[in-house]
Amino acid sequence: MVLGSDLKRRNVGAVAAAAVLVLAAALTACSDDNGGGSSASPTPTVEQSTATAPADPAAARQEIKQNWEKFFDPAVSAQDKQAVLENGEQMAPVLQGFNGDQRGQQVKADVEKIEFTSPTEANVTYTLLLQGATALPNASGTAVEQNGTWKVSAKTLCALVQLSGNGSGSPVPGC
Structure with missing residues (x-):
């Protein structure tokens, strides 16, 4: 038993030492500031975490919040909603159905949380209000960056149309 325990400790120590050496080699390769060579260096793990967000996350969050609130504002025209x-253009019939529903004409959204899942996609947590009263708290949707603009995803609209009962359990055309 003691011999087996000693071997396990050595293996853990060897794995930890190997991990430190690999990490040190990666950091040394990435910290070379001489600008020489045209081959790409490996990117350290710390920098890879930023790949799940756009270049300017604060500006993207602001645009997502603004466009979601525009999309769910009854005073905004269907054409302006279509733009976000x-x-x-392809979703116009679904949007028309959503806006044509009496409840769709009375909803607003309060964006509560935005989490980026990639540089061009984000999960959005929001509360849907119907005539100022909470109708759907902590709702989940997605935003996508398309042609330089952060937009409400088509799947979010389709899910809301299905939820509203307009789909009658059958697939909504366009979704």
Whole structure:
């Protein structure tokens, strides 16, 4: 038993030492500031975490919040809503159905949380208000960056149309 325990400790120590050596080699390769060579250096793990967000996350969050609130504002025209909806032209019939529903004409959204899942996609947590009263708290949707604009995803609209009962359990055309 003691011999086996000693071997396990050595293996853990060897793995930890190897991990430190690999990490040190990666950091040394990435910290070379001489600008020489045209081959790409490996990117350290710390920098890879930023790959899940756009270049300017604060500006993207602001645009997402603004466009979601525009999309769910009854005072905004269907054409303006279409401009902030993913594949807006193709989704026009679905949007028209959503806006044509009495409840769709009375909803607003309060964006509460935005989490980026990639440089061009984000999960959005929001509360849907119907005539100022909370109708759907902590709702989940997605935003996508399309042609330089952050938009409400088509799948979010389709899910809301299905939820509203307009789909009658059958697939909504366009979704």
